[in-house]
Amino acid sequence: MKRIVITGAKGQLGVELIHLLHREYHVFAPTREELDITQKRLVEQYIEDVKPYAIIHSAAFTKVDEAEIDPSMPILVNAVGTRFIATAAERIGARMLYISTDYVFDGAQQSPYAEEDIPSPINVYGLSKLAGEKFVASICSKYSIIRTSWLYGRYKDNFVANVVEMVRQDKKIRMIDDVIGSPTSTKDVAAFIKYLLRIDSHGIYHASNAGSCSRYEFALSIIKMKGIKGTITPCKSEDFPVLARRPKNSVLISRRGMPPMQHWKSALQDYMNGDINEGLKDQMFYESI
Secondary structure, three states: OOEEEEEOOOOHHHHHHHHHHOOOOEEEOOOOOOOOOOOHHHHHHHHHHHOOOEEEEOOOOOOHHHHHHOOHHHHHHHHHHHHHHHHHHHHHOOEEEEEEEHHHOOOOOOOOEOOOOOOOOOOHHHHHHHHHHHHHHHHOOOEEEEEEOOEEOOOOOOHHHHHHHHHHOOOOEEEEOOOEEOOEEHHHHHHHHHHHHHOOOOEEEEOOOEOOEEHHHHHHHHHHHHOOOOOEEEEOHHHOOOOOOOOOEOOEOOOOOOOOOOEHHHHHHHHHHOOOOOOHHHHHHHHOO
16 A cells, blocks of 8 residues: 555544545554654654655644734744655655645635636735745645635534534624635545545646635525524624735636536535534544554
């Protein structure tokens, strides 16, 4: 079996990847304690010891507002740490798959963002992830940069589960209706990555479920598909002041000729058809691999 290293294995996409790939590949999923990606020598030694066929680098600092307070941490993790991983991958000839974000765009464009559109992040988090992209592209000869958006999945707390819980607790919910994106299932992104591992294709890819909506529309679809009643009130982003600016439009489309991902409503229905927390019982197993 080919060896694969997955960083960020405790995140919702990381756990999904382990679930999908561990029967086909020999998966190494080091925890943060086992592999601190900000330590160059530790990264080099770990990758040299494992000698993986591919590295799926999903570890990231994702606290968007905290990044504005202290930019040093997202830059260290998302940029410098990614550089260390990319350098180690190139040294042994491994494929490098880097998970990036819709936040590399400023949101000013009226149409969806394709792979060839020029990134222009408007917050520290987006800037740090774009820096990671540039390190990967400049260092690695066999790389894939996978940008995705609005992730939710079976193995961690997420927007979908939180909306359901708030409605069940009869909490008053207000959701922003002037920011649009593409809600994306981690199950579908993991399947996309599995497909990439099987083909010899490199570069930048956008991997989000098709279609778009606002957070308000997304929340309404969640409670409708779950079959529960609740009141959700639309509001504007200005009603929720935050430290970091967010792109008003972060809808992603792909022009790479890859198999299209299903519509976000179909993906959400698939998620709802199972127990909304069905994966949590397996979480500790996959985190320990």
